[in-house]
Every structure is written in structure tokens, then in C-alpha cells.
Amino acid sequence: MTAHERVAAQSSRLPDHDLAFLARVPVIYHCHHFNLFLDQTVDDALGGGAGTRLRIEAAREAAYDLLANLSSAAGAVTPAERLELARAVFAAMGHGRLELSADRDGGRARGEYLHYGFAWHEKYGRAVRRRRPADSFAAGFAAAATEVAFDIPRESMDCTETACVAMRSPSCELELAPGARAPERVPVDRTASEAAVRRSFGGIGEERITTIVRALRDFTADVRGDERGLIQAFGVFMTLNVAGYYNRISYDTLMRITEVAPQSVQVLEALLRESGHVCVFNTFGGILLSPEWEGLVGPVSGGVEEIVAGCCAIGRALGFGHWTITEVEPEDRLVLRTPSTYESTYWRTRYDRAEVGRCYFLQGAALAMMQLAHRVPWSDSPKLNQEFYNDLFRKGVPWKVQETRCISRGDEMCEAVVTAC
Amino acid sequence: MHQPRRRDVRSGRDSLLGLRRDHGCVRDLMWRCDLPDETGLDAFVRALEHAGFRLDDPGPLLRILRRPDGDAIVIVPRTRRVQVRVGFAVPMAERAHRAGEIAAVIARAAGEVGNTA
Secondary structure, eight states: OOHHHHHHHTEEEETTTTEEEETTEEEEEEEHHHHHHHHHHHHHHHOHHHHHHHHHHHHHHHHHHHHHHHHHHHTOOSHHHHHHHHHHHHHHTTSOEEEEEEETTEEEEEEESOHHHHHHHHHHTTTOOOOSOOOHHHHHHHHHHHHHHTTOOTTOEEEEEEEOGGGTOSSEEEEEEEOOOOOOOOOOSHHHHHHHOOOOOOOTTHHHHHHHHHHHHHHHTTOOOOTTSOEEETTEEEEEEEHHHHHHHHHHHHHHHHHHOGGGHHHHHHHHHHHHHHHIIIIIHHHHTSHHHHHHTOOOOOOHHHHHHHHHHHHHHTTSOOOEEEEEETTTEEEEEESOOHHHHHHHHHSOOOSSOOOHHHHHHHHHHHHHHHHOOGGGOOOOOHHHHHHHHSSOOSEEEEEEEOGGGTOSSEEEEEEEO | OOSOOOOOGGGOTTOOTTOEEOTTOSTTOEEEEEOOTTBOHHHHHHHHHHTTOEEEEOOSSOEEEEOTTSOEEEEETTTTEEEEEOOTTSOGGGHHHHHHHHHHHHHHHHHHHOBOO
């Protein structure tokens, strides 16, 4: 069985809620623009050292559950079998090539085409000199793979990236060593997700959205890492990643800033929302303009409802939740509702009831959908590059968004309302 | 190859069918050209197979052909959009040239097929 077949065999969904799982662990697709932006947001908020530490620990926690479940399902018993499984799954998920040479006392790992470092170098390398390694996710993954392979306690192996292509090294080098054991947290798995989601419902254009989702799922089912272990599609580098990684680095950062710098919380929340802009602009936009979309759905004409419905379908297919349209008034208003988001599932499982909406990605995505629906000349083959992104999102956005209901607050749905400023 | 000439495929074997960078082009990897309306798709795909491409996805909505070197051609039958995907292993400086070579293969295939729609 190939790694791709193994991933496919262990993939499942909550079909009415559009949440995806790999070996019962929540997973989603995100592109390198989003991945790099969110990592940078964490570093900007916490500082590079603490940001790196958090991201490694979040990746280690997320990857441990994934690899332990996959090893069990695959009947991988020996350390060699488990390390090989980890290597193959890492590449199949689009994270690059990671060769592990470790035992229960630690060891080394060597990375080539690691998603974060490689993509950072591709996007910024010619203009910016990076001072810190970029592959915290790979470091956490390598630590978890070692823990699972040698049956040593989870959250106990440490990993440091000592050389990184983002810092112009020829390859990425990582060192593994036993460290202080971090506390375990409540698992956020399929069972927790089933408990967190609310009764499902439909919205405007449901039949059309459902049809598109089916076609996109068929297509994404065939997406896999190439010889480099990268998934290059729609003009971006995609990854299949554990949702818990994104959630933990976002919410742990939020908690920390709330504690030590409450005056900066609004800035952080705005940046977490902007991660939704980055994703919708680059990935959703890339999909809408792709030959795959043109073939499966047809060329985009640029109607507001068409774009919003298309974006809801893409969000569902990528595993973000069962996004539905409740209201859409061109130039005026959009109301999205969903009985499930990957963010609220995590929040409800790990935290007390929230006082405000906590689905920052959903909020930013909803706003970005309106911007894409109104300000992108779809029929003129637009170039979705950084310059256009800056024009659309960094020179005054004519929309505001509020999450008026949220499952994290105990509501029966999450609701993002976008209105004209 | 910043602005390749667009010529009628029937007027010469070296036409590039309006080859240009596609919207999602990163580092010269994705290019686009358009198939003339009169070219029959099935015959065109067979001609590409004879030129060394293998049909990976024969679906009615999208046809994807690949070569062992990593280059690929994606055809959207309903709009006749053709996307040229240069293999990532091709050095950056050679990718535009490679895209032109593939477009020439496409144009020759279309020319051989002629008016078969």
C-alpha cells in the first residue's frame, strides 16, 4: 500500500458538517501563503524564540495523535516501520521529505523541500534574509515520530532545527534529544468533533454548492505530494495539516497576549482574521481560476452569488466546515452560517465557554469572500499576486465583519455577518 | 519569451497558440494557450500521445496528459483552455523556453489534426 493509499484509507468526514479526519484526527488543507502568514503572526506576537517553541510543541502534539493512530491502523510495530510510515505520510501530506535517523535517546533528521522553509525561500528569499529556521512543524513532527516509533512518552522528545533552506542552507538539519515532558492536553479527535458540532442545515444555493463540493472532493482525493513531497496546485503549495496545529498556535498565542499584553489583543485578532483573507485570496482565488474549476464547474463570470457560493463549496471541500449562505445582498451584506468550524470544535473541547466569537479564520474568510466577489475582475484573467492582494486588503477594506453567533459561546451555529462600511 | 506572438495554428507549425503565463503562474511554471475551435479534441489528444504525452485523466470535464520528465498539459474541453505545466525540476532560467517547446508540440498536434471538430 502506498502512502497516498494509506492516507486515503484512513480518511473520513463528518459528511453533514464538512469536517475531515485522517486516522480520526481533524485535518484541513491550507496553502503556503496562509501557513507562512500564521507562523509570522505567532512570531510577531510572542517573539521568534517563544513563537518557535510554541509551534514545535503544537506540531509535536498534533503529529503524535496522527502517527500513533496511523501506526496502529497500519500494523506498524517496529521502530523502522513506524519511522518509514512517518516519512511517507509527511511527504504524502505535502510537507516535504524528512529522513529520520533516531533512537530513543534522540538523533538527527534531514529535510529536503520542507514545506515551510522551501515556500518561505520561494516567496521571500530573494528580498529578505531570515534569521531563524522556518520548519517548526517539521521539527515537532520529527519529535512525535520518534516518540511513536520507540514507544517513549509523548511530549517528551525535543527537536531543534539547526540549518534551514530559508536561511540559505542547502538543506534543513534537525537535532532530536529528550527534553522536559510537557503536560498532555484534552484530545481533539473525531469523537470530540462529533460532540462539538451542532445540528446541520442548508442555505441559499444549497443544491449547487453540494454538487460542486462533491466534484471538488473527488478532485482533492487524488491530490498528493510529488517526488519532492510537495503539493503544488492552483498556483500555491498546499498542505494537508492537522487542524489542531493551527488552532493551538492561534489560541495559545491569544491566551498569552491576553495575559501579558491585553492592549494588543485586538491587533492579534485582526491578524488572525487576516489569515482568512490570505487563504481566500490565494487558495480560493487560485481554485476559482484554475482549469480544474473551469472543467468541473465552468468559467467564473464574476457574479456576487456565484463567487460566494463557490467559496462556500471550496471551504467545505477543504474541511473548514459546513459553510452556508443565509443572506447575500450585493454591495451590502453577507451572512454566513455554519453548524461546524474547525476552530469552534477545538475551542469547545479545550476551553470554557467563550464570551465572544472565536472563529477568526471564518470571520476573515467571510470578509474576503465579499471582497473577492466585488473587487476582482474575474473575466479579465486577474493575476492574484501580492501586489493585487495589497490593493484589495491593505488599502482600506470597504467591509466589516462580526461573528454574531459562535458555537464556542454556546450558540447553535457560528454566524459571520459582513456589512459595507 | 515575454509576449509570444499569437498566430493561427493553420498558418504555420511554429505557432504557440497565444502562449502566455497563466494567472497562477509561480516562477514560470504555469502557462496558458487556447485551442482553436475547429480542432477535434479526441484526435488532438491522440496526437499529443503520439508526441510522447500519456493521458492520465481521460474524464469528460478535464483531460490531463503527462510526460515522464514532469511536464503536463491540462485541457478543459468545455472552454478549450490548455494549461501547460512545466516540470518543477526544469531550472528556472529554462522554464519559459520549455513552455514554448511544449506549446509548439501542442500547436503541431493541433495542426496535424486540422479541422476535425
